[in-house]
Amino acid sequence: MYKFFFFFISFSLSAQIKGVVKDSISGEPIPYVNIWVENEAIGTTSEANGTFEIQTSAGKNLVFSVLGYQRKYLAAKENMTVLLSETTMNLKEVVLINKKATKFVEIGKTPNTIKQAFDNGPKMNAKFFPYQSSYAKTKFIQKITVYTDSKIEDALVKIHLYEVDENGFPGNELLPKELLVTIKKGVLKHSIDVSEHNLSMPENGVFASFERLLIERNKLGTKYQPYILYNFVERDFLFTFSGGKWNKMENESADVKEKMRFNEPAIYLILSN
DSSP: OOOOOOOOOOOOOEEEEEEEEEETTTOOBOOSOEEEETTSSOEEEOOTTSEEEEEEETTSEEEEEOTTBOOEEEEOOSSEEEEEOBOOOOOOOOOOOOOOOOOEEEEOOOTTOOEEEOOOTTOEEEEEEOOOGGGGGSOEEEEEEEEEEESSSSEEEEEEEEEEOTTSSEEEESSSSOEEEEEOSEEEEEEEEOGGGOOBOOTTOEEEEEEEOOSGGGEETTEESOEEEEEEEEESEEEEEETTEEEEEEOOOSSOOOOEEEEEEOEEEEEEO
């Protein structure tokens, strides 16, 4: 008697998932939406016309997020039309003060470190700025400074400022609208003025991050521009946005609470009175 054994190998075929992201009410395309395969290091950005492509398997969850709209989770499939609903913004009262800033202080400086640029893929790293009592006299966030290395002219990026949530993670965005910044070619320092928003430095600190948009405008060969410069520093933790969520990297040893060395984005804040 012959016995036959059949081995069934289950596998999922990766495919190029295409789609478009639109406003659920107006039907207008939503540009520069952050798109991830949930819990995986695969991400992309919607183009200016709302279209996107991402390499993954049909059925896997995609995470769509952009300022001003509710985050959405959808199973990947061919020819997707993704409708996002606007969030209800709890706008804080803004008191416009007709004054000229006379005092400035730069925070987040990391002396004796070497700035270096490298390709971090679709990930975003957030830099934490703890509050200090000395900031009371210069409590307004005047400018955000970033260092970049770009091989192309007019690359487009986003800059984010986040509140600290109840778990110590990056939470809600502080800026009321997307902060899109055009980056010139070369290794450059960029100062972005946000004084019009009258943002006060939160007493539990603030996170800042740099989002490289994975769009055709920024593509050079198979890579995307620009690169942000990083400082190699000692920190208690570092937050990275990947897989559609913020992930905390820290020393997990219960016995030893030592600082770790991380590549931290070269982002600084300038405060004013």
